[in-house]
Amino acid sequence: xxxxxxxxxxxxxxxxxxxxxxxxxxxxxxxxxxxxxxxxxxxxxxxxxxxxxxxxxxxxxxxxxxxxxxxxxxxxxxxxxxxxxxxxxxxxxxxxxxxxxxxxxxxxxxxxxxxxxxxxxxxxxxxxxxxxxxxxxxxxxxxxxxxxxxxxxxxxxxxxxxxxxxxxxxxxxxxxxxxxxxxxxxxxxxxxxxxxxxxxxxxxxxxxxxxxxxxxxxxxxxxxxxxxxxxxxxxxxxxxxxxxxxxxxxxxxxxxxxxxxxxxxxxxxxxxxxxxxxxxxxxxxxxxxxxxxxxxxxxxxxxxxxxxxxx
Numbered sequence: 618x619x620x621x622x623x624x625x626x627x628x629x630x631x632x633x634x635x636x637x638x639x640x641x642x643x644x645x646x647x648x649x650x651x652x653x654x655x656x657x658x659x660x661x662x663x664x665x666x667x668x669x670x671x672x673x674x675x676x677x678x679x680x681x682x683x684x685x686x687x688x689x690x691x692x693x694x695x696x697x698x699x700x701x702x703x704x705x706x707x708x709x710x711x712x713x714x715x716x717x718x719x720x721x722x723x724x725x726x727x728x729x730x731x732x733x734x735x736x737x738x739x740x741x742x743x744x745x746x747x748x749x750x751x752x753x754x755x756x757x758x759x760x761x762x763x764x765x766x767x768x769x770x771x772x773x774x775x776x777x778x779x780x781x782x783x784x785x786x787x788x789x790x791x792x793x794x795x796x797x798x799x800x801x802x803x804x805x806x807x808x809x810x811x812x813x814x815x816x817x818x819x820x821x822x823x824x825x826x827x828x829x830x831x832x833x834x835x836x837x838x839x840x841x842x843x844x845x846x847x848x849x850x851x852x853x854x855x856x857x858x859x860x861x862x863x864x865x866x867x868x869x870x871x872x873x874x875x876x877x878x879x880x881x882x883x884x885x886x887x888x889x890x891x892x893x894x895x896x897x898x899x900x901x902x903x904x905x906x907x908x909x910x911x912x913x914x915x916x917x918x919x920x921x922x923x924x925x926x927x928x
Contacts, residue, residue, distance in 0.1 A: 690765025
C-alpha cells in the first residue's frame with residue numbers, strides 16, 4: 618500500500634519526499650549500524666598486554682612447557698643450617714662454600730618459583746624460591762659472573778611473572794622504568810583484518826610492581842630476560858589473550874591499580890570505527906547541503922540578485 622501511494626505521487630512530489638527523508642533514513646541507518654558494529658567489536662574481544670621494562674628483579678613461576686636455561690660460569694650457593702662465621706666468599710655466611718664455576722643446564726619444573734636479579738658487578742643471580750627439590754633446595758642461589766651472563770644471552774620463560782619489588786627504605790633492587798601496551802582482537806576485527814589493535818598504552822614509574830592478571834590470578838605470559846645496557850635486567854612480557862588486566866602496585870597506594878581497557882578505549886582507538894564515523898560525517902554533511910531547505914534558500918538568494926550581479 619505504501620509503495621502504491623508513492624507511485625501515484627507526482628514526480629516532483631516524490632523527488633522532494635526523497636530528498637527530505639531518504640537522506641535522514643540513510644543517516645539513521647548508518648548510526649544504527651555503527652552502534653551495532655561497536656557492540657560487535659567490543660563483545661567477545663580478547664585482550665593481551667605487552668610489558669617492556671628495565672628492572673633489577675623479576676619473580677617467575679614457571680608453567681608447563683619448555684623452560685630450560687643454560688647458565689654459563691655459574692656457581693651454586695646452598696643454604697646451611699649453621700652460618701659460617703667469617704665467610705668472605707661470594708656465597709656468604711648463610712650458605713655453603715661456592716661450587717666450582719661451571720655451566721648449569723636447568724629444566725625448570727612446572728610451578729617452580731625463582732627470583733632473578735642483577736648483581737652489583739654486572740652479573741646475574743637466580744634465587745630458587747621453591748619447587749625444585751631435590752635438585753635444588755629452597756633458598757639456593759645461582760651466581761653467574763658478568764662474562765658468563767654476557768655469554769648466556771637471552772633467558773626465555775613461560776608462566777606467571779611479577780616485575781619489580783615493593784619500595785621501602787634502603788631497597789636497592791626495584792623497577793627503574795618501563796612501558797605497556799594493551800592489545801585486543803575480536804571476532805569482527807579478526808574477520809576483517811588478521812591483526813590486533815593497540816587500544817591503550819602507558820608508562821611505568823620507578824618503583825612500580827607489575828603483573829598481568831586473569832581472573833585475579835597471574836596470567837600466563839611468554840617473555841625473555843637480557844642484560845640491560847644501562848645496568849640491571851631488560852624484561853619483556855607478552856600475556857595470553859583473554860579477559861586480562863594489568864596490575865600496577867605503587868608505593869603509597871593502599872592497593873594495586875588495575876588497568877582494564879573498556880569499550881570507550883576501543884571506540885577511540887579502532888581504525889574501523891573511526892573510518893565509519895568519518896563516512897557518517899560525510900553523509901551527514903552531504904544530506905545537509907542537498908536538503909530541500911538548503912537548495913530552496915540557494916534558489917531564493919539567486920533570484921534576489923540583480924541581472925548585473927548574476928553576470
